[in-house]
Amino acid sequence: MHIVTTIAGSDSGGGAGIQADLKTFQELDVFGTSVITALTAQNTQGVMDVLPIEQAFINKQFHALLEDFPISAIKTGMLFSSDIIRTIALAMTNLTIPLIVDPVMIAKGGETLLQQEAVEALRNNLLPLATIVTPNIPEAETLTARKIETVSDIRLAAQSLLQLGVQCVIIKGGHLANKDFAVDYVFFKNGKSFSMQTSRIATKNTHGTGCTFSAALTAFIGRQMPIEQAIVEAKKFIQLAITHNLSIGHGNGPTNHFAYQKFKESCEVTIGETQ
Numbered sequence: 188m189h190i191v192t193t194i195a196g197s198d199s200g201g202g203a204g205i206q207a208d209l210k211t212f213q214e215l216d217v218f219g220t221s222v223i224t225a226l227t228a229q230n231t232q233g234v235m236d237v238l239p240i241e242q243a244f245i246n247k248q249f250h251a252l253l254e255d256f257p258i259s260a261i262k263t264g265m266l267f268s269s270d271i272i273r274t275i276a277l278a279m280t281n282l283t284i285p286l287i288v289d290p291v292m293i294a295k296g297g298e299t300l301l302q303q304e305a306v307e308a309l310r311n312n313l314l315p316l317a318t319i320v321t322p323n324i325p326e327a328e329t330l331t332a333r334k335i336e337t338v339s340d341i342r343l344a345a346q347s348l349l350q351l352g353v354q355c356v357i358i359k360g361g362h363l364a365n366k367d368f369a370v371d372y373v374f375f376k377n378g379k380s381f382s383m384q385t386s387r388i389a390t391k392n393t394h395g396t397g398c399t400f401s402a403a404l405t406a407f408i409g410r411q412m413p414i415e416q417a418i419v420e421a422k423k424f425i426q427l428a429i430t431h432n433l434s435i436g437h438g439n440g441p442t443n444h445f446a447y448q449k450f451k452e453s454c455e456v457t458i459g460e461t462q
């Protein structure tokens with residue numbers, strides 16, 4: 188059994204954060220463990236409050252796992268403050284476990300999940316340790332201090348993130364103004380790149396899409412799948428989870444983690460260039 192870890196915030200509403208990650212891990216046959224960085228009082232309508240966990244206790248959770256389990260992949264989600272980021276970065280130094288960083292910044296409702304002062308720590312302390320970073324467009328803009336409107340802007344932003352030492356950058360196009368397709372762009376340190384296109388699903392139930400995508404990626408990497416195949420399978424997982432989304436709650440409902448195992452054979456991802 189492969190063991191993977193999510194270092195993220197708790198979403199009491201169950202659609203994003205630690206809860207989305209563990210549900211995704213379970214569906215993909217890996218044993219999920221967690222380091223909780225913050226509690227959120229949250230539902231499909233928004234985040235009502237955030238309670239960050241003390242640095243020392245975050246450290247204890249992480250070391251409890253590292254001392255006991257042969258962890259095969261780690262992902263980070265909501266990290267909230269520069270202190271929390273530095274704690275995680277310090278504990279990750281000298282580990283050779285693949286690290287997937289989902290640079291979560293703002294909830295769908297606009298609430299802050301990463302303090303403004305923490306962006307520098309994310310760039311300078313954590314990204315150099317990352318195997319893969321998965322920003323959406325606004326996150327990539329914040330991390331690179333560049334406006335992103337075209338595919339050429341996406342390529343420049345990815346190059347600037349690769350220069351920090353990340354092995355692979357996936358810029359997710361969920362926020363691009365394309366009503367027909369959801370296209371993500373993948374860039375590797377060795378210069379290789381490709382795009383992944385699926386049909387865009389017209390739904391408001393996209394709570395937790397970024398968390399679920401990066402959790403699926405972490406599970407496949409943890410299962411030792413080759414990195415390019417893991418990225419495409421994670422795109423299938425999120426496409427099916429959005430296609431079969433759950434209309435629960437009064438706001439933006441969550442995605443459906445059960446869909447991949449039922450429908451994966453029928454899901455098409457079109458691979459293209461990044462021009």
Ligand SMILES: Nc1ncnc2c1ncn2[C@@H]1O[C@H](COP(=O)(O)OP(=O)(O)O)[C@@H](O)[C@H]1O
Pocket residue numbers: 322323324359360361362369370371385386387388389390393395396397398400422425426429
């Ligand atoms: N309406 C949609 N239909 C299909 N795929 C989508 C849709 N919205 C987002 N995605 C996909 O979900 C994943 C998460 O993207 P995104 O929503 O940009 O992340 P985040 O939740 O971090 O903002 C990406 O693979 C993106 O292409």
Ligand SMILES: Cc1ncc(COP(=O)(O)O)c(N)n1
Pocket residue numbers: 195196197198203204205227229264265291293294295300393394395396397398399
């Ligand atoms: C605890 C927590 N972590 C992350 C998100 C972001 O969710 P999304 O994946 O929709 O960007 C969230 N709303 N809450």
